[in-house]
Amino acid sequence: MEQAGPxxxxxxxxYGGAxxxxxxxxxxxxxxxxxRRILQTVWRRRTEPEQAALEAAV
Structure with a gap:
């Protein structure tokens, strides 16, 4: 056991690290x-100018 221990x-x-x-x-x-799902939901609920502003912010 002494030899195998290390x-x-x-x-x-x-294994633990993996x-x-x-x-x-x-x-x-x-x-x-x-x-991604939150952004897609928000994106669909916006008008085109709002989408452009959102895209610029992201």
Whole structure:
């Protein structure tokens, strides 16, 4: 176990880092998708001049 310990620790750390990176990526994708849906909803409810102003702001 003394010899395998460092290797196991490294493997578990790498796996944990990969899981964390995937979770962060999924959260970022979810947040971006929510923002995109909100903008699309707002966009559809605006007149053309308002859409141009919204586009400039974004």
């Amino acid at each position: 290797y196991l620790t490294a493997a578990v750390s790498a 899981v964390l990176a995937r979770a962060e990526g999924a959260a970022a994708d979810s947040t971006a998708n929510l923002g």
